[in-house]
Amino acid sequence: MTATHAPGRTRPMRFAPDAEAHREVLETILTLRLRQLARISGLVAKVRPENAATLVPLLERLPELPAAARATLARDPYFHASFTRLVTALRASDPVAARTATDRLTSSLLLPAAGLLPGPVQLQAGQGGGLSLGVGGPRLRDHTPAVAGTVHFRGAADGGLHWFSESGASGTLSPHASQRPVLDGDDERLPPMLAELAADPKSFSTEHVRPVTAGHALTQRFEDVCDRLRAAWPSMHDEITANVSLVVPIHSLQTAAFSNTAWQGAVFLRDDFTDPLFLAERLVHESSHLRLNAVMAVTDLHTHSWDERVDSPFRNGPRPVAGLLHGAFVFTRAAEALLRISEGTGDAERGARQAKALVEKVDIALRTVRVAVRLTDEGLDFMNDIDRARLSVVSHCGHVEPADDSDYLLGEM
Numbered sequence: 096m097t098a099t100h101a102p103g104r105t106r107p108m109r110f111a112p113d114a115e116a117h118r119e120v121l122e123t124i125l126t127l128r129l130r131q132l133a134r135i136s137g138l139v140a141k142v143r144p145e146n147a148a149t150l151v152p153l154l155e156r157l158p159e160l161p162a163a164a165r166a167t168l169a170r171d172p173y174f175h176a177s178f179t180r181l182v183t184a185l186r187a188s189d190p191v192a193a194r195t196a197t198d199r200l201t202s203s204l205l206l207p208a209a210g211l212l213p214g215p216v217q218l219q220a221g222q223g224g225g226l227s228l229g230v231g232g233p234r235l236r237d238h239t240p241a242v243a244g245t246v247h248f249r250g251a252a253d254g255g256l257h258w259f260s261e262s263g264a265s266g267t268l269s270p271h272a273s274q275r276p277v278l279d280g281d282d283e284r285l286p287p288m289l290a291e292l293a294a295d296p297k298s299f300s301t302e303h304v305r306p307v308t309a310g311h312a313l314t315q316r317f318e319d320v321c322d323r324l325r326a327a328w329p330s331m332h333d334e335i336t337a338n339v340s341l342v343v344p345i346h347s348l349q350t351a352a353f354s355n356t357a358w359q360g361a362v363f364l365r366d367d368f369t370d371p372l373f374l375a376e377r378l379v380h381e382s383s384h385l386r387l388n389a390v391m392a393v394t395d396l397h398t399h400s401w402d403e404r405v406d407s408p409f410r411n412g413p414r415p416v417a418g419l420l421h422g423a424f425v426f427t428r429a430a431e432a433l434l435r436i437s438e439g440t441g442d443a444e445r446g447a448r449q450a451k452a453l454v455e456k457v458d459i460a461l462r463t464v465r466v467a468v469r470l471t472d473e474g475l476d477f478m479n480d481i482d483r484a485r486l487s488v489v490s491h492c493g494h495v496e497p498a499d500d501s502d503y504l505l506g507e508m
Contacts, residue, residue, distance in 0.1 A: 107473050108390045110427065110480040112334035120389045121169040121337075124359070128178050129157040138185055142193040146201070149214040153204070156211045164207035167270070170340040171230045172361035173284060174203035179357040180291070199284060202228050205248055205256055206270050212250035220246050220260070221283035228256075230341045230360070231277035233268040276339045278317050280306035285343060292355060304345040307366050313344055316368035320375050320436075327435040331428075335382045338389075342378075344368075352377040354384045361385075372433060372446055379432040383425040396420060396474030405467045408459040416468055423460045423481050426453040430488045444495060452497035454485045461485070 105123055106116045132139070136154035140147035160168065168174055177199035184192035198218055205216065206228050220226040226235040226246060235246065235258070249257045251267055259265035285306040293303040309317075325332040344366040352364045362381035368374050390396075397416050404413035409422035430450035437446025461482055464470070470478060 105390070105393055108387070108394065108396070108477045110424070110477075110484045112328070112330040112428075114330070114333040114337040117334055117337050117386055117389065118166070118169075120393060121359075122165065123393050124389060125165055125169040126158070128175075129160065131182070132157055132178070135182075135185065139181070139193075139197055142190050143197045143201075146216050149212060149216050150197075150201070152213045153208060153211055153216075157204070157208060159211065160208060161210075164210075164270075167229065168203070168207045170337075170360050171203050171207075172341050172358045173199060173227075173230055173282075175359040176288060176355075176357045176361075177203060195287075199288075202226065202284075206232060206268065209250040209256050209270070210254050212248075215247050215249045217245050217247055220244060225283040227282045227284060228268065229271065230282075231273040231279060232271035234282070235266075273340065275336055276321075276342050278309040278314055278342045278344065280308055280344045282306075292357075304347045304350055304363065307344050307346050309344050313366060313368050316371070316374065317342065320368075320371050320378065323371065323436045324375060324379070324432065327438070328432060331379060331432060334386065335378065338385050339378075339382045352381050354381040354388075356388050359385060359389060372437060372442055372449070375432050375436050376429045376449070380425045380429040383428045384421060387421055387424055391417060391420075394473060395471050396477060397471060398469045405463055407463070408456040419460050419464060419468065420474070420478070423457050423464065423478065423485075426457050426460075427481050427485050427488065430454045430457075431484065434488060434491050445498070447492045447495045448498040450488055451492040451495060452499075454488045454492075455497055457481070457485050 105120050106113070109116075132154045133156075136151045139154060140151045143150060177196050181193060181196035181200055184190075184196055201216060202218060205212075218226060220235060228234070244261055246258055246260050251257050253269075255267055255269045257265070257267050289306065290303055321332065321335075324335070339360060339362055341361040343361060343363045345363050347365045350363075350365065352362065354362050362378065362385070364374070364377055364381070397420065399416040401415060401417070403416055405416055405419055407414035407419050407422065409418070409426070430453040433446040433450040433453075437443045461478065464478055468474075
């Protein structure tokens with residue numbers, strides 16, 4: 096997730112969860128992306144000429160967004176994924192992909208930037224009148240022809256949005272900013288964006304997964320695990336709240352969970368939420384990937400090129416250097432989470448066995464790092480920090496035997 100050619104200064108990366116440090120990193124990334132959108136506003140307008148008169152001045156003024164709107168936008172994975180897709184499409188001279196990405200980007204910008212809108216914007220509602228703005232925010236969904244087709248938006252005096260369709264339906268939307276992860280598989284942007292992700296050969300998940308509705312049972316199990324994390328590891332819960340805004344339950348045959356560098360703020364979890372230890376391990380693991388993705392976008396932890404590879408205990412065959420650092424970090428954090436949430440329960444031994452299996456792989460990874468990876472000073476401090484956390488986990492596990500590789504571990508390897 097390359098953010099800039101001139102990284103801003105952020106606090107050094109540490110193993111310990113730090114919600115405030117993550118907010119600072121997101122602010123750095125957002126600032127750089129808003130500046131880039133201002134610079135390429137003319138190119139964006141060319142692929143969406145019907146909105147050009149509004150898009151150009153809107154994009155040019157994005158760096159002026161107030162703090163609350165910036166915080167909302169920084170946590171919106173649809174914004175980050177659409178931004179990445181747009182820049183990639185423009186570089187590839189792909190006007191069709193650029194137009195689609197522009198519409199998705201605009202839908203993320205409308206509410207946070209409503210006060211900057213100089214005029215009306217047109218967007219196409221999805222089938223049945225579905226059109227979402229932001230993550231977990233207002234959603235036009237009326238399964239009648241009344242809202243189908245083109246929807247026009249105009250900023251309202253109170254910072255909201257007036258909208259009306261060509262059939263005469265209309266309404267007003269107010270800004271929305273959720274401060275906790277939203278469990279949502281119903282956003283109409285998800286299916287096509289996940290299809291594009293599966294078609295990308297550089298993507299982790301090449302399986303075309305299907306988002307599913309988050310019913311009452313899934314929601315309750317997810318909230319129960321979040322409550323257990325809050326009680327057992329408050330700082331991790333706080334970081335996840337700052338770091339993850341969208342959790343998408345998915346139907347998948349091969350993939351237990353994944354995140355993606357383009358989708359900053361989103362994790363995708365297979366909808367088998369019945370085992371709280373498994374769910375907590377996946378949530379901490381994937382959210383920690385997002386945390387490190389963001390840091391590595393603005394801070395150099397090693398001096399290797401993106402395509403240099405080393406042996407890895409986390410996947411079959413040589414993997415990129417960044418993947419080895421990621422694995423050491425996220426596996427150690429997941430191991431600590433397992434120990435913390437299972438301590439004093441009937442699952443304590445199972446949690447310790449799985450934690451030990453995770454950190455045994457981290458030990459192998461750190462040995463490779465010491466002999467095969469050129470770390471920066473910040474990278475060396477970070478790896479040493481992870482090693483101290485690994486040793487603490489080993490000490491707390493005691494003499495239990497490590498668990499056999501779980502389906503999730505096998506997927507990671």
